[in-house]
Amino acid sequence: MHINISQQIPNAETSAKSSTQSDANIHFERVGFRYDREGEILSDINFSLPPGSMTFIIGPSGAGKSTLLKLIYLNMRQSRGHITLFGRDTSQIDRKEIPALKRRMGIVLQDFRLIDHLSVFENVALPLRVAGRKRADYKDDVLGLLKWVGLGHRSHALPPTLSGGEKQRAAIARAVITKPDILIADEPTGNVDSDMGRRLIRLFTELNRLGTTTIIATHNTTLIPEDANILSIEHGQVTGTISGEHIG
Amino acid sequence: MVNTLVDTDIQHTELTAQSHVMKTQAILPYDKKNDRPLFMVLVILAFLATITLLATASGYRAAVGWQENLQGKLTVQIKPTISGADKITHNTADKAERAKIILAELDQVKTVTILPDEHSKALLEPWLGDASIPDDLPLPILLDVQLNSSQNLEVKQAAILLAEAGIRADIDDHSQWNKEIKRTTSAALLLSYLALGLIIIASVAASIFATRAGLTAQRRLMDVLHQVGAPPDYTARLLSTRFATSGFKAGALGAASALLASVLVGMMFSTSNGFSYFLPGLHLSLTDIYLVIAVPSFLALIIAITSWRTVIKTLYNEIYP
Incomplete structure (x- = not known):
């Protein structure tokens, strides 16, 4: 089954980002993935996500959502088929090029992945430090973003002292501090209550409005906005799509 | 980025964050608890390496000193003949005088000195002890022959000259002793290199x-770090810098301890003539100080290179697809 969301969902209003984002489309063509000799965890995955779109990947636990995301953010390579990312076939990308491509993506995971001995400010600033930016250059950006996600007063705090919602907002801030072309979130609401889950989804929606291609995997369908694109996965295969309208 | 809070319903008292954001924190801080075992191992390795280096340098210097001391010298021993005691003493002394004249005339010879009887008596001390040696005991007379620098005198040639003059003498150019010293020094150096090699491994x-x-x-x-796009060399630099810094500190502590131990042991066991029993005394030179200073840097360099390679290899094997 081949699902071309880009053809089904016009996303004209999401072109807020510059032309550098024009290659931020994600295209899967007959993609399969397996660990060694085991059976395929993903098979015959076909879809296209245009730049600036917002897509929810839904499905029960073990359906293959996280694996699908890992293929997108280059933590794994597909066993077969073709994935096009930033205009390139990922199977042709040398692993030395991966860090540079990863810096064009923001990744949010269910377990937050914050570094406990670094303050919230330092956690959020980490991608900028890694990219070689000077502290004086990014300090105001980080503080501004922390304020924006409602953590302005917690910049000095260490992650273990934060609530689940605060941790996830810090993780989101870290994912978007570099203004990535693609934002990927794997069960971002999994460790927070439903009220905080709704707030986080609103945060993602706001970020998508700024032009970031946003992909969120979740098994909690109650949090999905009505106008969102949905890609449904079960047993490693795409079982359906629901197309939203004018996201952003 | 817009300057408004997305979660407008969350009421936070926003403090002026600038005042709370202190200096940049280390991404990989020193972990005292986990780093201590490695630190101790490195201190011990640095201690052993420094001791080995100092012992090698000291032994090598002593051997070179011995060799230089013996090179360019001959020792001539005029032996007494076995007959009446009074005659013997007179004849031996006379032969020694004549031998001195004969040898001094040679171009290769710089000076010839007849050594006093005390030297001959001192040679007998290991066998006779402190007991006084009777005056009528026939003793050989020793001649110390200094050769001109860069000149060589064949033992055989000198022996023939003395024999032609009717003087029975044993001539020693110390070549056998020098050979033994060289052989022993080479063996000691080889063992030292082996020990150093093992310490490096x-x-x-x-x-x-x-x-x-x-x-x-x-x-x-x-x-x-991988998630936020850190290149492998960035991660490797973090870890190798941490380990190399730890290695340098451990190296400095180990080397300083070894230096102190060497000085103390040298002071405890040295004798007034500069020898520690039959071994040469430990005397520190400027080279030794350089070696001690080099140990921490060398250790840090080994650790930096090794940990860098290990991190890169591990990252590519386990994290990067």
């Missing part, structure tokens, strides 16, 4: 082990 092994343990302990951090 142990340092590399300790560094690889510690880096792997560090990677396991910091796996979450490595994953996060």
Whole structure:
């Protein structure tokens, strides 16, 4: 089954980002993935996500959502088929090029992945430090973003002292501090209550409005906005799509 | 980025964050608890390496000193003949005088000195002890022959000259002793190099082990760095700098301890003539100080290279697809 969301969902209003984002489309063509000799965890995955779109990947636990995301953010390579990312076939990308491509993506995971001995400010600033930016250059950006996600007063705090919602907002801030072309979130609401889950989804929606291609995997369908694109996965295969309208 | 809070319903008292954001925190801070075992191992390795280096340098200097002292010298021994005691003494002294004249005339010879009887008596001390040696005991007379620098006198040639003059003498150019010293020095140097090689291998092994343990302990951090797009060399630099710094500190402590121990042991066992029993005394030279200073840097360099390679290899094998 081949699902071309880009053809089904016009996303004209999401072109807020510059032309550098024009290659931020994600295209899967007959993609399969397996660990060694085991059976395929993903098979015959076909879809296209245009730049600036917002897509929810839904499905029960073990359906293959996280694996699908890992293929997108280059933590794994597909066993077969073709994935096009930033205009390139990922199977042709040398692993030395991966860090540079990863810096064009923001990744949010269910377990937050914050570094406990670094303050919230330092956690959020980490991608900028890694990219070689000077502290004086990014300090105001980080503080501004922390304020924006409602953590302005917690910049000095260490992650273990934060609530689940605060941790996830810090993780989101870290994912978007570099203004990535693609934002990927794997069960971002999994460790927070439903009220905080709704707030986080609103945060993602706001970020998508700024032009970031946003992909969120979740098994909690109650949090999905009505106008969102949905890609449904079960047993490693795409079982359906629901197309939203004018996201952003 | 817009300057409004998305979660407008969350009421936070926003403090002026600038005042709270202090200096940049280390991504990979020194972990006293986990780093201590490696630190101690490196201190011991640095101690052993420094002791080995100092012992090697000291032994080598002593051997060179002995060789230089013996080169360019001959010792001529005029032996007494076995007959009446009074005659013997007179004849031996006379022969010694004549031998001195004969040898002094040679171009290769700089000076010839007849050594006093005390030298001959001193040679007998190991066998006779402190007991006074009777005056009528026939003793050989020793001649110390100094050769002109860069000139060589064949023992055989000198022996023939003395024999032609009717003087029975044993001539020693110390070549056998020099050979023994060279052989012993070479063996000691070889053992030292072997010990140093083993210490370097142990340092590399300790560094690889510690880096792997560090990677396991910091796996979450490595994953996060990978997630935010840190190149492998950035991650490797973080870890190798940490381990190399630790190695330098451990090296400095180990080398300083070894230097102190050497000085103390040297002071405890040295004798007034500068010898520690039958071994040469330990005298520190400027070279020794340079060696001591070089140990921490060398150790840090080994650890930096080893941990760098280990991190890169591990990252590519385990994290990068």
